[in-house]
Every structure is written in structure tokens, then in C-alpha cells.
Amino acid sequence: MKKTFKKAVVIASIFFVQHLHAATITWDSVDYTSDLNSVFTLDIIGTDFLTNVDGGGVNISFDSNVLNVLSVSVDENLWDFGSGGINTGTIDNNVGTVNSIYVNAWSTVSGNFSVASVMFEAVGAGTTDLTLSEFAFNPWASGGSLIDHNYVAGSVSVSAVPVPAAVWLFGSGLIALSGFARKKS
Secondary structure (H helix, E strand, O other): OHHHHHHHHHHHHHHHHHHHOOEEEEEOOOEEEEEOOOEEEEEEEEEEEOOOOOEEEEEEEOOOOOEEEEEEEOOOOOOOOOHHHOEEEEEEOOOOEEEEEEEEOOOOOOEEEEEEEEEEEEOOOEEEEEEEEEOOOOOOEEOOEEOOEEEOOEEEEEEOOOOHHHHHHHHHHHHHHHHHHHHHO
16 A cells, blocks of 8 residues: 555656646746837747757737737747748737747757747837747647647736926926026016
8 A cells, every 4th residue: 555655656746747847938038117119029938848849839919009019030040940930920919919920940959949039019008918829730849749838928017108307307498598588688
């Protein structure tokens, strides 16, 4: 009985430990802060991939009232399958999605790597989640087998640029001009 229990504990811990070290697709900055009308780039990265990655794909969703996507780029030196094996996705800023970003490689890609760089523009104040999901037609795989992985979403907080500083500067300029007008008369 004790041996059976010990075996069960060992087997359960093996499965548990595998999920602790599962490969992850996430953002290089999970919680990002930006000012209104700013343009910035965040990278989609893969971490802790223990086997060679043949390729994979992601979709992005976001609040289009807060962000717009300007462009998506992929490192073609890393993902060297050629133009047919790389897609920077379809951007839809009306809905708040980028669908079918995918990459493939002949070379050895493992460990930690960049999937794609996404250029955003902050178009409204607020906070939006940056949700990543599997692109079903190109799942993360190695040697024809699916790779167990997790997606970790990010978020972006956009704050309105403070206007009061400009108002104070304008006000001090008016006071100075009125001082010059009095001095002249």
C-alpha cells in the first residue's frame, strides 16, 4: 500500500512539475503604461521552450477605443522558413484584433525567443487587456507534435496627457505681456 501511494505521488508530481515549467507565449512587458497619442512597440515572446520549435501562431485582441495596431513585424533571420512560412497577420482596428500571425523555421529555435514585434498607437484613455490566443491553423509544434504551452495576457494603461501645465504657461505669458503694456504707457 505504501509503495502504491509513493508511486502515485511521484507520478502526480511529475505531471505537476511539467506544468510549472510549461512553455509560455506572452508579452515582453506584461503591464505597460503609455500616454495618449504615443506610439510604442511591444514584443510577443516565447519563454521556456525545451524542445526545438518548428513554428506556431497567435491572434491578438484588444480594446480598439484605447489602442490601434499600426504594424506587426517578424525577425526573418530567426524565423527563416521563407515568405510562405511567415505572416504578420490581418489588422482590424475597428474590432480590435490581429488575426493569423504565424512563424516557421528551418533553423533551431528553442528556449526564449521573439515571435513578433507589434507597434501600437494609444488612441484613447483607459486600460485594455492584450489577449493572446492560438492561431488554429498553425499551432506551436516540434517535429510534428504539439508543444504544451500557456498564453499569458498583458495590459496597457493609457493616461491622458495633462493639459494644466500648458494652461499655466499660457497664463504666465499673458501676465508678462500685460506687464509690458503697462510699462510702455
